[in-house]
Amino acid sequence: MDQLLAGLRAAGEPTRLRLLTLCARAELTVTELTQILRQSQPRVSRHLKLLVEAGLLSRFREGQWAFYRIANGSDGPQLNRAIVDLVPENDPMYLRDLERLEEIKEARAEAAAAYFRENAPRWDEIRSMYVPEAEVEACVRDLIADGEVADLLDIGTGTGRILEVMASQIRSGVGIDLSHEMLAVARVNLGKPGLEHCQVRHGDMYELPFGDASQDAVIFHQVLHYAEEPEAAITEAARVLRPDGSLIVIDFAPHKQRVLIEEHAHHRLGLADEELAAWCENADLKSSLAQELKGDPLTVNIWLASRESSNLTSSNSERASTVAAN
Ligand SMILES: C[S@@+](CC[C@H](N)C(=O)[O-])C[C@H]1O[C@@H](n2cnc3c(N)ncnc32)[C@H](O)[C@@H]1O
Incomplete structure (x- = not known):
């Protein structure tokens, strides 16, 4: 009272x-x-x-x-x-x-658009090396059934695109990013109607501003190739996952495009299936390769990981194999 x-x-x-x-x-x-x-x-x-x-x-x-x-x-x-x-x-x-x-939102959008005008040509160069993003996004959406994920955390959210893509399937979504410029762009994108349950926060993937076991799903979409310590990032993501939660990693398969390291600040030439499996295992998660989207010259892989004891493990791995078969 x-x-x-x-x-x-x-x-x-x-x-x-x-x-x-x-x-x-x-x-x-x-x-x-x-x-x-x-x-x-x-x-x-x-x-x-x-x-x-x-x-x-x-x-x-x-x-x-x-x-x-x-x-x-x-x-x-x-x-x-x-x-x-x-x-x-x-x-x-x-x-x-x-x-x-x-008027305030329009001013923010103009500032975000200016940042994009400066950086878009660099991103387009990378996009042209793999399958269309819509294809990747459709696969990510297929991995999570409606109503299965209440709280979603998108690590390294960038423009907030993954939150937008998943919005209709979740109760609440939070994106974290280290870059204030990217957060400003994401805030504009998530200001659209119907996305009120999705927000962004400043945060570091090595020290997530969330409690233990607070998320149903955690996504790294094109983020881990920037990480100096991907295993530490996965361990931190596993900490915030609920016992039956799922980790989704979308990244490039091992490749030889050194230009991505030399000119685009990538830290590694893609992620190998075995290394991702080992990092997950050390974080008490079991990973499986759900989808391999072959492109030229880059292949995009989608991995799904969860605790071995989790109830979702079986339904997720069934879904993973269905997506892979498709
Ligand atoms: C290639 S972008 C991917 C953005 C988004 N996930 C997408 O696919 O559209 C990588 C993002 O990771 C963010 N990032 C890099 N290091 C980070 C860290 N330590 N913690 C949080 N975000 C980070 C960058 O600022 C950038 O926005």
């Missing part, structure tokens, strides 16, 4: 209700919220602090910025979302706030 009253008191003020409504739609910084509300930064910060203290918003740091978003409680109805749902959609103040939020 006390918590409910504290939450209602915190939301029961015009500026705070607007802040709550905005942060339910996007992760926003104080500066961005100040631009939307047209109120002073100290005032906005004071209201945000109260909303965080009441458990209605959560705050997280990313580089020099602090972002605010609607807090996710445990299972069950949530006061903050219930309040946001009650805000009349035709309220003029609400509509004006949404208009300004769109």
Whole structure:
């Protein structure tokens, strides 16, 4: 009761209700919220602090910025979302706030597009060496049945593409990446309608900002070839997997394209099946090669790993062999 009253008191003020409504739609910084509300930064910060203290918003740091978003409680109805749902959609103040939020999103999208314009030619060069990405993505989607994965972690999320691809099949998705530029791009991509349950965070694959056994599935999509210590990254991923969780690794098979090391910062020339199996085994996981997508000159492999004792092991390996057969 006390918590409910504290939450209602915190939301029961015009500026705070607007802040709550905005942060339910996007992760926003104080500066961005100040631009939307047209109120002073100290005032906005004071209201945000109260909303965080009441458990209605959560705050997280990313580089020099602090972002605010609607807090996710445990299972069950949530006061903050219930309040946001009650805000009349035709309220003029609400509509004006949404208009300004769109302006903020457009500015972010323009910054992300500028970063992409600079880097896209380099990525296109690599893409031209293997099968179309849509083919890879379809295989990844096939590996996870609808409803099987509640919480998905995408390590080295880049543009957030894997979260977008998997969004309709999961309850919640989080992508982590070391690069703030990539996170900015991912945040724009995940700002589209229908992707509210997918978010990104700054984080390092060697020290994941998640508790033990907190994820149903963990994906490394084209990330481990950058890793100096892939085994350590897999061990860390295994730590956050639930006992019946699945690890999915998508990467190049061993190849001879030294240009990828010399000009694209790759750390290794693909991953061999045996080395991946050994890393997984040391992390108490059993891996199998689910799919081999042969391209010229690069072949993309998809591995699936889970604990040997896991219930999902049998259903996943059945699915893996079906995908492989197809
Ligand atoms: C080739 S991109 C792949 C992006 C995404 N998984 C995809 O396939 O679209 C590799 C990503 O890994 C990220 N990365 C590299 N080292 C990392 C680390 N130690 N922790 C987290 N992310 C990392 C890079 O910033 C980059 O965004």
